Amino acid sequence: MAKSKLTGPVKTAIAGLGRAGWGIHARILKTRQDFQLVAVIDPEAERRAEAERDFPGCKGYADWKRFLDDPNGAELVVIATASIAHVPMSIDALKKGFHVMTEKPMATNLKDADKVLKVAKKAKGLFTVHQNHREDADLHHLLSIFDSGLLGRVFYIRMFSAGFRRRNDWQTLRKFGGGTLNNTCPHNIDECLQLLQSPVVDVWGDLQQAVSAGDTEDHVQVMMRGKNGRVIEIVVTSACAIPQPHWLVLGTKGTLISEGKEFYIKHLDPAKPLPKLKVNAALAVPGRKYGVVGGEELSFLEKRVPAAPPEMAKNLYSELYRSIREGKKAWITPESVREQIRVIAAARKGTKFKG
Ligand SMILES: NC(=O)c1ccc[n+]([C@@H]2O[C@H](COP(=O)([O-])OP(=O)(O)OC[C@H]3O[C@@H](n4cnc5c(N)ncnc54)[C@H](O)[C@@H]3O)[C@@H](O)[C@H]2O)c1
Incomplete structure (x- = not known):
């Protein structure tokens, strides 16, 4: 990725304010100077209000499409919605030029993983996955x-x-x-x-x-x-x-x-x-x-x-900042995560649990 022309904290949006979106990402952003939470997307009004209260300047959206069209300055979208929504939402956001970090699983099957990877290859923004155990x-x-x-x-x-x-x-x-x-x-x-x-x-x-x-x-x-x-x-x-x-x-x-x-x-x-x-x-x-x-x-x-x-x-958000602001290659590449999805698909073979 090219070095960013923007400086200062990375303006960030979180989609999905549940255990991951609120309990992990918002909590981390609260402690960091190099990221700023400027938007949250969640159909639950109470969860949006909580974020607006705790993060000055943060705007709540009930609707994903409305956020995409008017993102309150967000550059990075963290996708922390139900697993099945990760691929379509990542694709939407990448096509609009955002940097995207999706929660795991990157995709729930290999076909979808390849679909999002194809879009990511052509995208202006960075695409990475929150594999925080790395x-x-x-x-x-x-x-x-x-x-x-x-x-x-x-x-x-x-x-x-x-x-x-x-x-x-x-x-x-x-x-x-x-x-x-x-x-x-x-x-x-x-x-x-x-x-x-x-x-x-x-x-x-x-x-x-x-x-x-x-x-x-x-x-x-x-x-x-x-x-x-x-x-x-x-x-x-x-x-x-x-x-x-x-x-x-x-x-x-x-x-x-x-x-x-x-x-x-x-x-x-x-x-x-x-x-x-x-x-x-x-x-x-x-x-x-x-x-x-x-x-x-x-x-x-x-x-x-x-x-x-x-x-x-290691520190995933510090690596993410370096990639977005300094143009370093993504620390967690989507290609490396594809291999994980491939292993998951292979492990399902012969069992009654399909992806
Ligand atoms: N990396 C980790 O350690 C970790 C931990 C927990 C969960 N996760 C992942 O995060 C994802 C979310 O899990 P969770 O446990 O936080 O779920 P959750 O049920 O606690 O939260 C989901 C949130 O998404 C909101 N939501 C529903 N539809 C939405 C939409 N269209 N747009 C925006 N928001 C919407 C819900 O209202 C809810 O607040 C899962 O894919 C899970 O695998 C990762």
């Missing part, structure tokens, strides 16, 4: 541990996101783009795509409706295999009453597991290669001692470190 310190900490070689070759990762939480709101209905795969998994899959560190070559999914209402899945298991051989298993479930470690990582030199706010790592000395093992093919194993014939002592080192050191966290 900010997370634990993600960047894991990547730095992988790169350090401490665990050897990382070949298996399990991400478990669990609770026993039933739902019966619009997020349980397919007609609004609901279901765990569209709602929660865009975060989990997106993070795991970063952790795969390689293109995806294989995807398998199992979707079930366990405890929630509606016609969508509330239990998801996705397995992805990278070209590098690494396998990531993602379980996001609404039906697990016993807490599980969020991360488990297996490497050829060590293991990492989340324990609350810490990573517990048990590893061998990364500087010392393991002695080469020669196969002993005798069918009567000497002394009936299995494992390494003749025995082997491995000295493990152990450490506990904070899982999410604050200094490792």
